[in-house]
Every structure is written in C-alpha cells, then in structure tokens.
Amino acid sequence: MEPVISREPVISVTNLSKTYQNGARALDDVSLKVQPGEIFCLLGPNGAGKTTLVRILATQLLPSAGKVSVLGQDAIAHPELIREDMAIVPQEGRPGQDLNAWDYVYWYLRARGMVAREAAARTEATLKEMGLWEIRRTMTAKLSGGLRRRVLIAMAVATGAKLLFLDEPTVGLDPEARVATWDLIARLRKQATVVLTTHLMDEVEALADRIGILAQGRLVAMGTARELSRFVxxxxxxxxxxxxxxxxxxxxxxxxxxxxxxxxxxxxxxxxxxxxxxxxxxxxxxxxxxxxxxxxxxxxxxxxxxxxxx
Ligand SMILES: Nc1ncnc2c1ncn2[C@@H]1O[C@H](COP(=O)(O)OP(=O)(O)OP(=O)(O)O)[C@@H](O)[C@H]1O
Ligand SMILES: [Mg+2]
Known part of the structure; x- marks a missing residue:
C-alpha cells in the first residue's frame, strides 16, 4: 500500500480581500491552496488582481482582510520568517543599470547569505541556462530590455528558493528565450513551488499543474487544465x-x-x-x-x- 504522505499546502489563502487606499477593490474574498512542488498559474484580464495577490503572498503588501499562510507561517504576522525562502520576479522589474549580469546574480545570492563557492557555481549555471553567459560582463545598461528581464529571472531562479513568484516572467522575451525559460521553470518543479502569472496560454499549457482564473478580484475558476475544460x-x-x-x-x-x-x-x-x-x-x-x-x-x-x- 502507498504510504499516506500528508502534504501541507505551501500557500493557503482564506477569504482574502484587498482594497487600495483609493477605493479600488483588487481582491474580493479569494481562497485557494497551492501544494508543494506545484506550478500554479494565475490567469485573468488586466486589472483582475493577479499582481496584487502575488505581492501579498510575497509579503510585499498587506491585505485588507483574510488569512495568508505561506510555508507554514502566518505571512501577515511573521513575514520575516519566510522571506529568505522565497524569491520574486516582479511584473515591472528590471535590474539596475550599473553592474553586469554576473555581478547582479552573484551579489544578489551573496546578499541572501549564500557562500561564495555555491553562489559562483549557481550564477554560472543559471546564466548559461538563461543564455546570458556570453554577455555576463556587459553592463546591464547596455543590454536590450529582454536581456535585462532575463537577468532578473536568473537572479530569482539562481537563489534555489523553495517558493518562487514569477509575475509575467517572459513578457518581452524572444521566442527562443521564452522556451528556454519554460525549460528552466519546468526543471524547478518538485524542488520548488512556483506561482506564475501570465497572459500567454501556451505558457500555461507548457507549465501549469493547476490554474486559477481571477476576474474582477474574484477567483472564478480553479483546477487542472483538464478540470477547467468542463467550462466549455x-x-x-x-x-x-x-x-x-x-x-x-x-x-x-x-x-x-x-x-x-x-x-x-x-x-x-x-x-x-x-x-x-x-x-x-x-x-x-x-x-x-x-x-x-x-x-x-x-x-x-x-x-x-x-x-x-x-
Ligand atoms: N498601488 C495601487 N493603488 C491603487 N490601485 C491599485 C494599485 N495597484 C493596483 N491597483 C488596482 O487594483 C486592481 C488590480 O490590479 P493588479 O495590478 O493586481 O491587476 P493584474 O491582474 O495584475 O493586471 P495586469 O494583467 O494588467 O498586470 C486594478 O483595478 C488596479 O487599478
Ligand atoms: Mg499584473
């Protein structure tokens, strides 16, 4: 008989709502769970609340109401207990302009407390996987927008964090880089849990274990691609x-x-x-x-x- 392994969800959100100070209700009574090792894709129209949800989960923003448990901790009361186990690629993020790709990734890892040897090895491996090895010594100010975006993805992925938030990670990437990024994300599966937002259906089809669809701040559908097909x-x-x-x-x-x-x-x-x-x-x-x-x-x-x- 298969042993029964109890799987605590990595993320558990209960009755989560967020109203911004200007009155915009970005999230409205959202409840969901993300299981360990899953790639969970969040879909929804512009303004649906995806980034708001990701930022709350990544402890960058406080909700107006509801409970948020991340990696077994109360993310609202104790964000400091989980921050070092997660990494995020923000929607609008780009690295600064005044270092090269190698330095951005390497020093980010060192700043997170990684020892020099491991940081160097991870930096090299990730830059190679992201197609950034050849340009590692070029100042990021001189890189194209898509390449700068890739540096940011490399920074997050190289951390080896248990939980990754990727907010529209492949926007602006050329098709080859996009597919390489999918490969990289797919290989993280099982060793990390990934929450990814996107508007690209082929990205979801290539990666998602489960999908949540937000509309007007409400979670209106949730399940595997097969489970969701019953909506049509x-x-x-x-x-x-x-x-x-x-x-x-x-x-x-x-x-x-x-x-x-x-x-x-x-x-x-x-x-x-x-x-x-x-x-x-x-x-x-x-x-x-x-x-x-x-x-x-x-x-x-x-x-x-x-x-x-x-
Ligand atoms: N800092 C803010 N202050 C006020 N309102 C905000 C703020 N950030 C987002 N909103 C509002 O909250 C709602 C949800 O925005 P959010 O950025 O979470 O959507 P999204 O699903 O990520 O959209 P997109 O696909 O365009 O990235 C929108 O109505 C938006 O105008
Ligand atoms: Mg967004």
Whole structure:
C-alpha cells in the first residue's frame, strides 16, 4: 500500500480581500491552496488582481482582510520568517543599470547569505541556462530590455528558493528565450513551488499543474487544465472566416466573434457537420480544432464580465 504522505499546502489563502487606499477593490474574498512542488498559474484580464495577490503572498503588501499562510507561517504576522525562502520576479522589474549580469546574480545570492563557492557555481549555471553567459560582463545598461528581464529571472531562479513568484516572467522575451525559460521553470518543479502569472496560454499549457482564473478580484475558476475544460460545452470548435449568418450559427452552437473570425462551439456532432457543410458550400474558410485553455479562459472571463477600470 502507498504510504499516506500528508502534504501541507505551501500557500493557503482564506477569504482574502484587498482594497487600495483609493477605493479600488483588487481582491474580493479569494481562497485557494497551492501544494508543494506545484506550478500554479494565475490567469485573468488586466486589472483582475493577479499582481496584487502575488505581492501579498510575497509579503510585499498587506491585505485588507483574510488569512495568508505561506510555508507554514502566518505571512501577515511573521513575514520575516519566510522571506529568505522565497524569491520574486516582479511584473515591472528590471535590474539596475550599473553592474553586469554576473555581478547582479552573484551579489544578489551573496546578499541572501549564500557562500561564495555555491553562489559562483549557481550564477554560472543559471546564466548559461538563461543564455546570458556570453554577455555576463556587459553592463546591464547596455543590454536590450529582454536581456535585462532575463537577468532578473536568473537572479530569482539562481537563489534555489523553495517558493518562487514569477509575475509575467517572459513578457518581452524572444521566442527562443521564452522556451528556454519554460525549460528552466519546468526543471524547478518538485524542488520548488512556483506561482506564475501570465497572459500567454501556451505558457500555461507548457507549465501549469493547476490554474486559477481571477476576474474582477474574484477567483472564478480553479483546477487542472483538464478540470477547467468542463467550462466549455463542447470538445471541439469550428473556426470560420466571414460569411455565414450569426443567428443560423447560434442555433447550432455557442458563437464567439473574434475579429474577422467566428468560433462556434457546436451543441452536438450533427451541428458540427451542418456548419462544415454550409461553410464548404458557401466557400467560407473553416477549421475544426480541439477546445483548449484559451477557449475556457475566454468563456469564463466573459461570463464574469470585463474588468472596469477603477
Ligand atoms: N498601488 C495601487 N493603488 C491603487 N490601485 C491599485 C494599485 N495597484 C493596483 N491597483 C488596482 O487594483 C486592481 C488590480 O490590479 P493588479 O495590478 O493586481 O491587476 P493584474 O491582474 O495584475 O493586471 P495586469 O494583467 O494588467 O498586470 C486594478 O483595478 C488596479 O487599478
Ligand atoms: Mg499584473
């Protein structure tokens, strides 16, 4: 028989709310748990509260109400007990301009108390993995925005912290660097717990163990990608070019107009066939595709309304 291993959640949030001083209600009664070794992805429209939640969990911001336990400690009463076990890549963060990449990573590790030998080894390994080794001696002031962002990711990852917060880590990275960063994050799995926010569905599909979707400060969906797929009524969709009447389509499935395309989530197989036949005979381009996370996301967010600027 498998031994029963009790797994204390790394993060446990209960009835968390945050209202900023200007009255903006960024989080509204959020409760969630993140398990050890998980990559937990937070999704949600601009202004949904993702950064606010990450900053509260990373002990940078106090909530207005609710309980926050991180790594077994009360994160509100005792932030100092957990800070050295976590690292964060903030959404807007860039390293300063007056050192090179090597120095930023190395001295960050030393400042966190790592001994010289280990800090040097970790700095080298991480800079290589992040594709920064060749430019390690270049002053960051002379690096491109994407490279500076990579230095910041390297600083956080090299710490070997048990808990990492990555707030839109790969924004501005070129596709090759983005994939390399995913590899790096995926390899952290199990030895670290990662909370990551993103707007990139392929990032979530490449990394997430579980996903939480925030909308207007509320956690409106939570689960594995497979569990979330139940939010969409069909397993496949038909994506059409312009040309078919929307009411006719709406009688056969759920319709979403997206720019010059129309996505239809058919009610059943007969409807799928009818839509394809009609598209073919009218010369309308179409493709049948499996329903993915983006479909789930768009539906859930639409259901809970757009976020109004506060
Ligand atoms: N320092 C602040 N003072 C006042 N209101 C704030 C502050 N920071 C964020 N807000 C408000 O809180 C809400 C949530 O913002 P937050 O930055 O957490 O969203 P987000 O989900 O991270 O969005 P994005 O995808 O654009 O990064 C928004 O309405 C925002 O205007
Ligand atoms: Mg944000």
């Amino acid at each position: 009524p069909s397993k496949t969709k038909v994506v059409l070019g312009e040309g078919l009447e929307l009411p006719w389509l709406a009688a056969r499935g759920e319709v979403a107009v997206r720019g010059r395309q129309v996505a239809v989530y058919p009610f059943d197989e007969a409807a799928t066939r009818e839509i394809i036949d009609r598209a073919s005979s009218n010369g309308v381009s179409f493709a049948v595709a499996a329903v993915g996370l983006e479909d789930v996301y768009l539906r859930v967010v639409k259901e809970h309304g757009e976020v109004v600027a506060s």
